[in-house]
Amino acid sequence: MDFQVVVLAGGTSKKLVPLVSKEVPKALLPVANRPVLSYVLEQLELSNIKDLIVVVEGADAALCVGGWISAAYVDRLHVEVATVPEDVGTAGALRAIAHHLTAKDVLVVSGDLVSDVPPGAVTAAHRRHDAVVTAMICSVPVSGLSEAGSSGAKDKTKKPGRYNIIGMDPTKQFLLHIATGAELEKDTRIRKSILRAVGQMDIRADLMDAHMYAFNRSVLQEVLDQKDKFQSLKQDVLPYLVRSQLKSEILINGAPQGQQAKENGNDKVSYRILANASTPSFHELYALGPNGSAPVRRTHKCCVYIASNSKYCVRLNSIQAFMDINRDVIGEANHLSGYNFSAQNNIIHPSAELGSKTTVGPHCMLGEGSQMGDKCSVKRSVIGRHCRIGSNVKVVNSVVMNHVTIGDGCSIQGSVICSNAQLQERVALKDCQVGLGYVVSAGCEYKGESLARKEK
């Protein structure tokens, strides 16, 4: 289909500290005991995409990710892992691999997207309109936004702010305005020319950019070349393309504008027949100018694909999101996890050992080789592989990664315990994150704290 797929796996995101580290880059964070990247790759594999480029920030992270991919997908996918320096941003990452891109269109997917929206839908919408960029947009998760950070969960009383403003045309096919994050501190400005051309604009604050874009390759490369200050696709490139859609400065090969130049005589007539017969988008109307003759203005189209509400689509870009996704993947969106759920609606690996009077509730997952003592209770939590959990431990709404040791009488609520961490007896954690290999000494009580080893 002449599409190339680029997965931006990121590196060690600062937002996710202390969950991520040099050993565990963001792409390998476990969601229901599988690296988050595998969700994207599997979705792509389902869509029959075998060749893809995974871009990882930082050499160490790239090594980890590359190692994992080659082990897991050795005979299934043909993956090229590209390394880019850290802090170049998404736009910079694409700039760095630009020479690999050859197809007509490029599908850029964020590696932290957990979704069951078929990527084909985005690409189809893109092709249908010959768009320059098509962005997938999904509804904002209930629990709040990524930009709210880890604090979002703490003070639920805080009214959710508006972090995304997305303007669309009435048919919900074209993107007219997009503003995210920091821009919204100030007043939002909407282009008058666009508004005038469309006539009506739907402005939504309950949608967010899912970071799956289909770009016209030549346009993308041109923009990246010209605007070398652009750092992020989401915050620079996309808004730029949306802003300039009615006074396009880019040369599009193959799009109507390009043809117009070489058209003459009969081709022009056939073009007009086609144009007259099809329902014109506002772009074409605007391009035609007031007298409706030959196109005088250059435009390009920015489309959106709105994921329907029945689909699951969340990005893992905050600790809160990490917990939500973990909960959802073994809960309401359990078709994503790829596991078979037992009659009790949970997954307990056959090799896991449970003590007497230990209960594992629904929407739970217990990894391979984990041991639990007596009188434990696990509710809506994920417990990784080879964990050793003592007796009388309560785990609620939490994620426990691999090789974690939890002493007797601990109580863990809404927390994330990273691999190799150790919790001694009678530790009580609430809304905490325990970093890799951290040891929580006996009897400590923490609430809403982030515990991690100091970086050397």
Place this chain on the structure above:
Amino acid sequence: MDARRVSQVVPKVRQVGFVTHSDPNPPPQASRTQSVPIESNSGTPYDSPDFSPVMIPPPRHHSENLSHLRSAAVAVPESSSRRPMWDDRVAVVGSYNPGNSLLGQPVSPNSSEVNSEASTTLGWFGRNSSGKFSAGSSFPGGGFDLTTVKMENFTQLEGKKPEAVPERGGGAAVEVHNEVSSSTAKAKTTKAERRAMQEAQRAAKAATKGKGGGGGVEVNNRESSSNTLKAKTTKAERRETQEAQRAAKAAGKAQGNKPVAAAGGAGPSNILRQPSQNRDDPAVGSTIAGSDRRGGDRPPERERKKDVPPPRMQFDDQGRVNKSKKRAVFNQPEAKNRVELFRHLPQYEHGSQLTDLESKFLELDSMHPAVYKVGVQYLAGDVTGGNARCIAMLRAFQEVINDYSTPPGKTLVRDLTAKISSYVSFLIECRPLSMSMGNAIRFQKSRIAKLPLTLSETEAKAALCNDIDRFINEKIILADKVIVRHAATKVRDGDVLLTYGSSCVVEMILLYAHELGKQFRVVVVDSRPKHEGQALLRRLLAKGLSCTYTHINAVSYIMHEVTRVFLGASSVLSNGTTYSRVGTACVAMVAHAFRVPVLICCEAYKFHERVQLDSICSNELGDSNDIARVPGRPDVNSMDNRTNEKNLQFLNLMYDATPSEYVSMIITDYGMIPPTSVPVIVREYRREYLLI
């Protein structure tokens, strides 16, 4: 026979038909006194005034009659000299003309020609007719409203006459023979006459041989009785009379020779129905052989079979639908509540199909992106209109061919044809093809099939792309230009032109006439739910034309001031029926009633040899939500959520068929023609455009 001659002949023949019913009727009654029971003739189908469209018309009268006549004609030595003529399909016109010539209408200048043709083609009958008109006038064929259309139909039908006769045997066929024989009997028996009678007898015998039923016996009785004495009513004859009356009554309900009003209207079209149905019958092909012996230079059977389109998918056939669903590229839920009459057409629940198709985008490996894009655009309604859809499809195929490389072990001709076929079936899934697209696809495939084997792959690809370019340029764009030139001559200063919907060629005509400086006004008639007219209106206004915009429910009020009606067409069928956006027939009918000329503008590549009498058997159903919902008016959207209600069915038809009576002229790239000449164009130019 060249096309021009036919188009000259046609209207005149038709005129004869009109004259017929008024004056020739009295003489037959006078001359009929003797042997033939009057009732049997007065009750013949052709005179019966009452007409019910429900009755199945018995065209077999003509056809079988003809077949006999023809089989007789073959035996006549004189005709052999003109054999090639006869073999030409149009020559059948002659075979059908005896009725007219018998009526003693040598007035029209071409009637001599017709006569000569008749005499050569049907040896004995021609002589018979020249000999005695009065006797011939009792022949039921006298009052036929002969149009080319009908002839065309009979030509189509002729292939199967031989086997049609033994099948049906008795009743009608025999009756006709009786008429013939009786008419000959009561006349003075010239030598030719006698021979004719023998021929007829022989034919009748042959006809009834198959079943050997009562009919045959009857005929023989009848023959003998009428032969031996003139007006003696034997028991057999009385029975025969009754028989004939009964048959005639049944037949007469649908039959032709009627007062003017009926003759012009549905009469002929009903006659046509049966042939057109029969034509689709797949069994036809195998039994053609017999007639082929006669038709020397007719295409061989195999080729003919190719011409016969495969029977269209009937969507009320559950088994087939399920089978085709397995092959389908994407999932289309069928609409549950469908109107009974239109169950055979595909109707889907709109809305979900697009997302389903979109989500499969990357999975459809075999699909070329360009074809996929066109398919999505069809499905989403981004591209509509016959020309635009056709161009979009051909452009996509061009890309396919450009990107094509022959897989090892396969030949380009076969593999590419198969590929294109699979793309076409995908496009059909997205939206049923228009007939113009069908023609374009046929052209495309024939070009591929005729590629010389010596060409290398790149050369072949270049040749095919070039062919597509030429097709688009010559058949669509240049054709449009020619049509515009022609049509502009029909626009005079002070005209008020009415158009319906949005036809790109009509738009070009209006703009061109405006550029020429003609002073005219345009009435744009529009309809729900698509409101295509608004886009047209916008473009016309932008060019400074003065326009009136109205909806189709007001068309009868605006028609007073209109001087010409220009309409576009999706297709023009060979019986002159115009297949076009729903509402066109209504506009044309109103215009006809107001005596406003209706000009159909249609490129010749949209002509199709199919014959269609109604818009039921082949049509397209749109989204029922379109008509259930009024955009921007939430207050009147009471139907909004009721599309799944059990006792409510929505019908959103896309096309309708305008009978040729309402059309004054068809403006096409070969000139301005009457609707009756469409089959000529189809026949004469199709071969040429397949060759391009």
